């Protein structure tokens with residue numbers, strides 16, 4: 001989608017601090033980090049939110065999960081642990097409507113989340 005900021009980041013039209021890229025995924029540092037490590041993992045293809053995933057996206061959904069793990073390992077977070085957050089819609093505070101998974105690490109996280 002040409003007016004989607006994350007589509008433009010994934011295609012390189014808007015610069016970002018890239019952490020990982022493959023045929024299907026792009027990962028980059030959040031512009032407003034809330035943890036020492038705060039990376040957004042997105043599919044290159046535009047999907048508005050998790051709620052817009054379809055049965056046909058099953059393989060991509062798996063690639064996203066495995067990609068998150070790959071990025072976490074790349075950042076050396078597997079031993080200390082990390083948190084993955086996906087905001088969906090208004091109550092969750094989703095601000096960018098291109099599905100993205102926050103990969104957070106480098107400090108302890110509380111539960112329940114705010």
Ligand code: DGP
Pocket residue numbers: 005016017028029030031032040086087093094095096097
């Ligand atoms: P969410 O509330 O889950 O929709 O979070 C959106 C995140 O996207 C938020 O933490 C800030 C980040 N973000 C928004 N615009 C940009 C941008 O242009 N570049 C980068 N790197 N991150 C962005």
